[in-house]
Amino acid sequence: MGQGGGSAAELAEGLRTTGYFLEHRVAPALGDRRLPEARRRLAEALARALRD
Structure with missing residues (x-):
């Protein structure tokens, strides 16, 4: 688990x-x-990291 490509x-x-x-x-x-806010925050943080 957690080792996908x-x-x-x-x-x-x-x-x-x-x-x-x-x-x-x-x-x-x-x-x-x-819906849980944590999921939204994770998605936003990942999107920001990809833009930088």
Whole structure:
């Protein structure tokens, strides 16, 4: 586990893709509960690191 061959860019793309489905499919079913902020922060931190 944790030894895949994916690059940081591929990881960022995977987070964007799964984030879309979480926001559009899962979040509506949660009602007034929000998706975890930690996941969003991880995706943003990785995106920033790739830009720098």
